[in-house]
Amino acid sequence: ATASVKDSDEFQARLPPFAYTPPPYTGPSADVILEKRKEFLSPSMFCLYRKPLNIVDGKMQYLFDESGRRYLDAFAGIAVVNCGHCHPDVVEPVINQIKRLQHPTVLYLNHANAEFSEALASKLPGDLKVVFFTNSGTEANELALMMAKLYTGCQDIVSVRNGYHGNAAATMGATGQSMWKFNVVQNSVHHALNPDPYRGVFGSDGEKYAKELQDLIQYGTTGHIAGFICEAIQGVGGIVELAPGYLSAAYDTVKKAGGLFIADEVQSGFARTGNFWGFEAHNVVPDIVTMAKGIGNGFPLGAVVTTPEIAAVLTRRSYFNTFGGNSVSTTAGLAVLKVIEKEKLQENAAMVGSYLKEKLTQLKEKHEIIGDVRGRGLMLGVELVSDRKLKTPATAETLHIMDQMKELGVLIGKGGYFGNVFRITPPLCFTKDDADFLVEAMDYSMSKM
Numbered sequence: 001a002t003a004s005v006k007d008s009d010e011f012q013a014r015l016p017p018f019a020y021t022p023p024p025y026t027g028p029s030a031d032v033i034l035e036k037r038k039e040f041l042s043p044s045m046f047c048l049y050r051k052p053l054n055i056v057d058g059k060m061q062y063l064f065d066e067s068g069r070r071y072l073d074a075f076a077g078i079a080v081v082n083c084g085h086c087h088p089d090v091v092e093p094v095i096n097q098i099k100r101l102q103h104p105t106v107l108y109l110n111h112a113n114a115e116f117s118e119a120l121a122s123k124l125p126g127d128l129k130v131v132f133f134t135n136s137g138t139e140a141n142e143l144a145l146m147m148a149k150l151y152t153g154c155q156d157i158v159s160v161r162n163g164y165h166g167n168a169a170a171t172m173g174a175t176g177q178s179m180w181k182f183n184v185v186q187n188s189v190h191h192a193l194n195p196d197p198y199r200g201v202f203g204s205d206g207e208k209y210a211k212e213l214q215d216l217i218q219y220g221t222t223g224h225i226a227g228f229i230c231e232a233i234q235g236v237g238g239i240v241e242l243a244p245g246y247l248s249a250a251y252d253t254v255k256k257a258g259g260l261f262i263a264d265e266v267q268s269g270f271a272r273t274g275n276f277w278g279f280e281a282h283n284v285v286p287d288i289v290t291m292a293k294g295i296g297n298g299f300p301l302g303a304v305v306t307t308p309e310i311a312a313v314l315t316r317r318s319y320f321n322t323f324g325g326n327s328v329s330t331t332a333g334l335a336v337l338k339v340i341e342k343e344k345l346q347e348n349a350a351m352v353g354s355y356l357k358e359k360l361t362q363l364k365e366k367h368e369i370i371g372d373v374r375g376r377g378l379m380l381g382v383e384l385v386s387d388r389k390l391k392t393p394a395t396a397e398t399l400h401i402m403d404q405m406k407e408l409g410v411l412i413g414k415g416g417y418f419g420n421v422f423r424i425t426p427p428l429c430f431t432k433d434d435a436d437f438l439v440e441a442m443d444y445s446m447s448k449m
């Protein structure tokens with residue numbers, strides 16, 4: 001069953017009030033864009049919905065399609081738009097910067113870049129204060145892994161199964177000049193068991209997973225590793241919180257093996273989890289922190305922050321990134337930090353996040369299809385199963401419910417190995433009323449199954 005048009009319209013009319021009407025859209029329709037997309041874009045660029053949306057405007061936690069229809073955005077461009085869409089305090093300084101100078105190159109002095117580096121360092125513990133800029137999370141992680149290999153002289157990298165860290169590897173190897181070259185040895189990555197409390201073999205026993213990591217390093221490597229890279233909460237993997245105690249035990253093991261601990265904060269960073277960084281909940285101080293997504297609120301910006309001692313490995317060779325740290329993106333980064341502070345977005349993520357998690361947990365009592373509710377702050381996951389005992393992934397139903405929720409005016413993401421986990425990562429200005437509306441739309445859509 002699907003929601004009738006009448007139901008959808010009535011539902012949408014109950015969206016929390018919002019005083020903004022976008023200007024009329026005069027561009028090509030969704031059908032025309034879809035045709036072009038089919039012909040000219042790679043099929044790997046999939047659309048989230050079976051009937052794809054043409055989103056043409058955004059304001060704070062709302063998006064608008066070509067007809068002016070308003071949607072509550074609980075995905076935030078894949079956990080990117082943390083301050084809200086087109087937040088004026090981010091957009092205005094960026095426009096001013098663009099009008100004045102777009103791309104001086106990072107080879108000249110650039111105040112936004114320097115001020116943002118200083119502000120970033122002030123957000124990190126210990127000696128983490130040297131910043132390298134990139135354009136994306138992938139590039140940030142590439143650089144972090146290279147640094148770990150150069151610093152330790154080891155090749156072996158360890159990560160956990162089900163983690164996601166990016167999509168590049170070969171370009172530094174393909175580069176011909178030795179000064180810029182770095183050979184990525186493909187088989188030097190070892191995957192430890194995923195410390196997943198819901199699906200993992202050891203359930204919530206963080207110590208057992210950490211012991212397996214220890215064994216992996218002892219028997220799968222020379223006993224010395226370059227580094228360990230891990231997300232504090234897996235995002236693409238389906239909002240998986242790590243089993244309690246795992247990360248701090250893993251930290252000790254990695255240190256004993258001489259490796260660097262790399263915190264991938266691309267998705268969990270910048271206030272999303274209710275802490276400023278995801279790793280803060282685990283009492284570890286990483287050697288390297290990587291970030292992207294939310295740090296530019298949609299402008300392409302990534303960064304690697306490490307200690308002066310580790311950063312010194314890049315004085316022995318060069319690292320260069322044409323756009324990384326450009327004045328426009330770093331202006332956005334600086335503005336994002338100010339908005340997070342001024343509007344107390346970290347506190348809001350913690351407060352609205354726990355309210356929403358509670359509501360979703362109550363919904364689990366009502367709907368058999370909900371197998372698990374998890375996450376922290378405004379990084380929440382709802383895993384759907386057709387059999388709670390067997391944990392059979394309800395992948396088709398997930399798609400159906402998402403489509404249905406879209407019709408009712410709520411956009412969420414999905415992920416997980418089986419594509420059966422709702423990813424709820426809204427802008428951090430999300431309110432309790434928004435949370436109620438989301439839960440109501442999910443409830444209604446599940447009832448219509």
Ligand code: PLP
Nearest residue numbers: 136137138164165166235266267
């Ligand atoms: N690391 C994590 C945790 C991510 O979630 C992602 C992207 O989803 C990446 C790295 C890669 O970032 P990007 O897509 O900006 O290259």
